[in-house]
Ligand SMILES: O=C(O)CCC(=O)C(=O)O
């Protein structure tokens with residue numbers, strides 16, 4: 001079963017500070033959190049409008065927070081629910097390694113390989129300059145792609161494991177975009193939690 005571990009690697013990328021903690025949660029903790037979140041989170045399926053055309057978002061989402069502040073992106077305004085367990089427990093675990101007090105958690109549920117998250121940076125103005133974003137992965141492993149905004153030849157990808165933590169900070173969002181691409185593989189659901197500070 002193993003122990004949770006704060007062992008991490010810093011990705012060798014210019015203009016970024018990204019650390020990957022593959023065993024942030026044990027497999028049994030991650031299994032338990034996955035089941036509870038799948039059941040108890042108020043998942044929603046929003047429409048997004050891009051260039052005047054409306055689509056269903058290719059995943060389910062939810063927003064939880066402790067300061068009542070909304071989060072806006074792709075023409076959506078999300079208002080937070082108050083934190084519930086196990087989000088509070090996971091938040092406290094992450095705050096010990098990130099050394100940041102988070103206000104908000106945006107959750108994504110990728111139901112299968114057809115669900116995805118397109119190229120973007122987490123650079124909304126309510127996140128402030130050089131935001132710290134702590135991203136926990138539960139369930140099916142998915143690839144996380146990165147590309148440099150100016151130098152298009154710079155790119156990277158990593159497989160986000162069940163129970164892992166990816167910490168993005170410093171100038172990362174300013175210089176890089178990320179995505180979770182679709183996959184043709186027949187796979188199960190994945191839950192992603194991104195803890196943020198909304199000012
Ligand atoms: O699912 C992931 O790992 C990434 C989610 C993400 O980039 C976001 O919600 O901003």
Ligand SMILES: [Fe+2]
Pocket residue numbers: 120121122178
């Ligand atoms: Fe993101």
